[in-house]
Amino acid sequence: MTITLPIEGQVLTCPSILVDRQIDKDRLSLDAGYTAITDGTVMQCGLFITFEGPEGSGKSTQARRLYERLQAAGYPVILTREPGGTRIGEWIRRILLDLRHTEMAPTTEILLFSAARSQLVSELIRPYLATGGIVVCDRYADSTLAYQGYGLGRDLNELRAITEVATGGLKPDITFYLNIDVEVGLQRKRASRERSEGASGQVAEWNRLDARDLAYHQRVARGFAELIKQEPERWHALDAAQSVDELAEQIWQVVSPRLVGITPIVAR
Numbered sequence: 541m542t543i544t545l546p547i548e549g550q551v552l553t554c555p556s557i558l559v560d561r562q563i564d565k566d567r568l569s570l571d572a573g574y575t576a577i578t579d580g581t582v583m584q585c586g587l588f589i590t591f592e593g594p595e596g597s598g599k600s601t602q603a604r605r606l607y608e609r610l611q612a613a614g615y616p617v618i619l620t621r622e623p624g625g626t627r628i629g630e631w632i633r634r635i636l637l638d639l640r641h642t643e644m645a646p647t648t649e650i651l652l653f654s655a656a657r658s659q660l661v662s663e664l665i666r667p668y669l670a671t672g673g674i675v676v677c678d679r680y681a682d683s684t685l686a687y688q689g690y691g692l693g694r695d696l697n698e699l700r701a702i703t704e705v706a707t708g709g710l711k712p713d714i715t716f717y718l719n720i721d722v723e724v725g726l727q728r729k730r731a732s733r734e735r736s737e738g739a740s741g742q743v744a745e746w747n748r749l750d751a752r753d754l755a756y757h758q759r760v761a762r763g764f765a766e767l768i769k770q771e772p773e774r775w776h777a778l779d780a781a782q783s784v785d786e787l788a789e790q791i792w793q794v795v796s797p798r799l800v801g802i803t804p805i806v807a808r
């Protein structure tokens with residue numbers, strides 16, 4: 541998709557990005573530390589990469605590994621997550637994932653995820669992509685179709701329409717699917733939680749959605765498989781039973797050829 545972006549009176553084109561308001565040029569250069577559009581005449585297109593998959597499949601681990609590798613190579617990159625990634629989104633995340641909120645209606649759940657996504661797209665993702673940067677996001681809109689659509693049985697067209705409103709149609713350029721047996725993934729999370737008892741640092745959280753029954757998680761996994769079939773060019777499904785290093789390498793093999801249009805901040 542190619543869309544024209546009006547910046548400082550210039551007409552520029554950029555695939556995948558739809559900007560519906562005047563870009564704040566000063567803020568962009570500040571955020572990115574990057575000169576792509578400082579004179580209002582140069583526009584670069586970023587790269588939007590998302591990670592999807594069942595609970596405990598290693599999304600956060602691999603999203604961070606990719607972010608660190610890109611950063612070490614000098615690329616302008618940010619790492620973010622859903623729900624969350626912004627001050628407002630992180631508040632919504634707490635409401636969504638709180639184990640006590642068992643009474644949450646499915647529609648409330650969908651709209652809260654979408655509200656957090658809308659904030660993330662407009663506050664962070666679109667502006668950063670518009671500077672030519674790379675956004676690595678731990679879950680995105682596909683999760684809504686898989687979890688609330690296939691998992692909870694909500695109408696997929698309705699979810700697509702809500703997602704369109706929340707994202708303005710912004711889709712990832714690359715989506716990694718970390719494929720793991722649902723029970724193995726949940727077991728990894730449980731193990732991580734048990735290991736973390738009494739310890740500090742990064743641990744896999746156990747939340748309201750994890751606590752749903754196995755059949756739900758299996759429907760979600762089948763839903764992801766359907767989504768992959770519908771857009772095979774965007775998805776890269778990888779066997780998440782492999783080691784962290786093996787997976788990270790396979791992910792890099794997919795991402796590195798796509799970096800051609802991205803200008804590093806520092807010499808590699």
Ligand SMILES: Nc1ncnc2c1ncn2[C@@H]1O[C@H](COP(=O)(O)OP(=O)(O)OP(=O)(O)O)[C@@H](O)[C@H]1O
Nearest residue numbers: 594595596597598599600601728732744782783784
């Ligand atoms: N390839 C792997 N092999 C074995 N264990 C792994 C692998 N990748 C991650 N883990 C471990 O599995 C647990 C879950 O990993 P991680 O938090 O990255 O998964 P996730 O998909 O982000 O989970 P969530 O669904 O909670 O967001 C962690 O304890 C992590 O160290």
Ligand SMILES: [Mg+2]
Nearest residue numbers: 599600601678
């Ligand atoms: Mg995670």
